[in-house]
Amino acid sequence: MGFLLSELTSFATVLLFGLCCFSFSSTDAYDPLDPNGNITIKWDIISWTPDGYVAVVTIYNYQQYRHIQAPGWSLGWTWAKKEVIWDMVGGQATEQGDCSRFKTTPPHCCKKKPTIIDLLPGTPYNKQYSNCCKGGVLSSWMQDPANAAASFQLSVGQAGTSNRTVKHPKNFTLMGPGPGYTCGAARVVKPTKYFSPDKRRVSQVMMTWKLTCTYSQFLAQKTPACCVSLSSFYNDTVVPCPICSCGCQNNITHPGSCVDPKSPYLASVVSAAEKNSPLVRCTRHMCPIRVHWHVKLNYREYWRVKVTVTNFDYSRNYSDWNLVIQHPNFDNLTQVFSFNSKSLTPYGTINDTAMLWGIKFYNDLLMQSGPVGNVQSELLFRKNPATFTFEKGWAFPRRISFNGDTCVMPPPDAFPYLPNAGSRQYISLLTLIMICASTFAFTYAYA
Numbered sequence: 001m002g003f004l005l006s007e008l009t010s011f012a013t014v015l016l017f018g019l020c021c022f023s024f025s026s027t028d029a030y031d032p033l034d035p036n037g038n039i040t041i042k043w044d045i046i047s048w049t050p051d052g053y054v055a056v057v058t059i060y061n062y063q064q065y066r067h068i069q070a071p072g073w074s075l076g077w078t079w080a081k082k083e084v085i086w087d088m089v090g091g092q093a094t095e096q097g098d099c100s101r102f103k104t105t106p107p108h109c110c111k112k113k114p115t116i117i118d119l120l121p122g123t124p125y126n127k128q129y130s131n132c133c134k135g136g137v138l139s140s141w142m143q144d145p146a147n148a149a150a151s152f153q154l155s156v157g158q159a160g161t162s163n164r165t166v167k168h169p170k171n172f173t174l175m176g177p178g179p180g181y182t183c184g185a186a187r188v189v190k191p192t193k194y195f196s197p198d199k200r201r202v203s204q205v206m207m208t209w210k211l212t213c214t215y216s217q218f219l220a221q222k223t224p225a226c227c228v229s230l231s232s233f234y235n236d237t238v239v240p241c242p243i244c245s246c247g248c249q250n251n252i253t254h255p256g257s258c259v260d261p262k263s264p265y266l267a268s269v270v271s272a273a274e275k276n277s278p279l280v281r282c283t284r285h286m287c288p289i290r291v292h293w294h295v296k297l298n299y300r301e302y303w304r305v306k307v308t309v310t311n312f313d314y315s316r317n318y319s320d321w322n323l324v325i326q327h328p329n330f331d332n333l334t335q336v337f338s339f340n341s342k343s344l345t346p347y348g349t350i351n352d353t354a355m356l357w358g359i360k361f362y363n364d365l366l367m368q369s370g371p372v373g374n375v376q377s378e379l380l381f382r383k384n385p386a387t388f389t390f391e392k393g394w395a396f397p398r399r400i401s402f403n404g405d406t407c408v409m410p411p412p413d414a415f416p417y418l419p420n421a422g423s424r425q426y427i428s429l430l431t432l433i434m435i436c437a438s439t440f441a442f443t444y445a446y447a
């Protein structure tokens with residue numbers, strides 16, 4: 001009977017946590033932690049030309065914690081008429097397409113559905129445009145708003161030459177770098193106004209179109225890329241990442257799908273690997289990223305946690321990485337050592353989520369797998385006596401994501417627990433049920 005009871009309790013806990021997790025990892029585009037998160041694309045026509053116009057296209061990443069990492073964004077659309085791109089600065093079309101109908105200098109791109117990418121750092125000045133040439137990398141709005149936008153200029157031919165004859169492109173697509181974004185239709189909005197450099201005169205562009213793209217984890221259909229392990233000062237058990245969190249080691253169908261760190265050929269395998277194609281260390285979880293949460297110290301009014309992020313990927317440095325962590329004590333986060341932090345739900349009734357990221361030039365770059373392939377920080381929380389407890393895994397995070405991707409957590413019934421806490425809970429529960437049962441029996445017998 002005891003066995004059954006403990007099974008039942010753990011089942012109920014799993015069910016409860018499962019429900020919690022479900023409500024937070026809903027698959028539609030709406031993200032409760034970033035309800036207005038979107039990427040806005042603004043298309044300013046700055047002048048008319050004899051056969052079209054010159055436009056500046058700006059991509060703003062208004063997402064709080066989702067950034068666009070290498071190899072960067074690519075933006076596509078379908079022209080409404082027979083437009084061509086004569087020239088571009090600050091970006092380039094990936095393909096020129098068939099320009100054979102042009103007898104003189106051919107245009108930059110003649111495709112009906114062009115795809116535009118950013119230029120690389122170090123592009124010659126005459127090909128640059130402000131905010132360009134970052135290899136398509138965009139920071140998140142919270143981390144670095146100054147680097148969260150990209151722009152390029154293009155001169156379009158065979159287009160309309162006035163605000164009545166010009167047509168905006170259709171079917172915008174944005175890759176960031178993989179799938180996941182859905183873009184709405186472009187709309188005509190009020191023309192953008194801008195100041196002259198001395199701020200004494202306001203000018204405005206000829207015409208402005210705007211559209212927004214939103215991210216959906218469901219569309220991205222990514223396999224998990226990160227997992228969580230847990231430990232505490234009050235229990236020796238280190239709860240590892242769940243086995244096969246991000247994939248399984250499979251020597252039969254995918255020999256060499258991961259790298260053994262003890263392999264004598266490690267250096268040559270790593271140097272031969274292509275950048276940005278994963279080359280993950282062989283582990284039971286097979287994740288490129290592991291986040292470890294260690295409950296480190298217990299003071300009278302405070303408690304302290306150590307967070308370590310480890311990179312298991314030999315082929316990739318994560319620049320401008322970020323973590324989003326949910327724990328009920330984030331409403332009283334007192335200090336974060338060696339990371340930046342900001343509350344993601346600072347005005348909500350439930351203020352339980354914070355975003356953490358590295359300090360510029362110190363630990364904003366999470367290096368490839370190896371002795372320096374990790375970053376760590378300590379968090380100091382002030383206890384709220386009404387809610388604080390080490391029991392039932394309360395001190396462990398409810399949810400963690402790395403660069404916007406949800407990390408796989410160990411099941412709640414595996415969390416390290418306080419010595420004896422489990423049996424105490426079991427006894428009180430057992431007593432409770434005994435009382436209930438005897439009351440029931442009593443009522444039944446004497447009814």
Ligand SMILES: *[C@@H]1O[C@H](CO)[C@@H](O)[C@H](O)[C@H]1NC(C)=O
Pocket residue numbers: 036037038039040062212
């Ligand atoms: C996109 O984000 C910006 C900035 O947060 C916000 O002002 C705008 O309303 C958002 N647009 C949509 C369609 O959500």
Ligand SMILES: *[C@@H]1O[C@H](CO)[C@@H](O)[C@H](O)[C@H]1NC(C)=O
Pocket residue numbers: 163164188207
């Ligand atoms: C086009 O320009 C005219 C005159 O400047 C203006 O009245 C009209 O509202 C503009 N139309 C659009 C769609 O911007």
Ligand SMILES: *[C@@H]1O[C@H](CO)[C@@H](O)[C@H](O)[C@H]1NC(C)=O
Pocket residue numbers: 078170171
């Ligand atoms: C835009 O996409 C929709 C749906 O994919 C398609 O039906 C439509 O024909 C496309 N329009 C253009 C101009 O390509």
Ligand SMILES: *[C@@H]1O[C@H](CO)[C@@H](O)[C@H](O)[C@H]1NC(C)=O
Pocket residue numbers: 249250251
């Ligand atoms: C794959 O190979 C490694 C090392 O050779 C071994 O430790 C591991 O158990 C193997 N995994 C499977 C699923 O066979």
Ligand SMILES: *[C@@H]1O[C@H](CO)[C@@H](O)[C@H](O)[C@H]1NC(C)=O
Pocket residue numbers: 275314315316317367368
């Ligand atoms: C990671 O960064 C370090 C230092 O900037 C560099 O030496 C190394 O080649 C980079 N690794 C990859 C895989 O890009």
Ligand SMILES: *[C@@H]1O[C@H](CO)[C@@H](O)[C@H](O)[C@H]1NC(C)=O
Pocket residue numbers: 330331332333334343345346347348351
């Ligand atoms: C939410 O948490 C942050 C960080 O601890 C704190 O600065 C802020 O005051 C809190 N807001 C509310 C409404 O409790």
Ligand SMILES: *[C@@H]1O[C@H](CO)[C@@H](O)[C@H](O)[C@H]1NC(C)=O
Pocket residue numbers: 331332382383384
């Ligand atoms: C944060 O800590 C202060 C001081 O202990 C306490 O008064 C307050 O209720 C706590 N805030 C929350 C939201 O628990």
Ligand SMILES: *[C@@H]1O[C@H](CO)[C@@H](O)[C@H](O)[C@H]1NC(C)=O
Pocket residue numbers: 235236237239413414415416417418419420
């Ligand atoms: C530590 O926690 C684990 C559950 O993860 C449990 O099995 C173990 O009994 C605990 N250790 C002690 C000393 O209570």
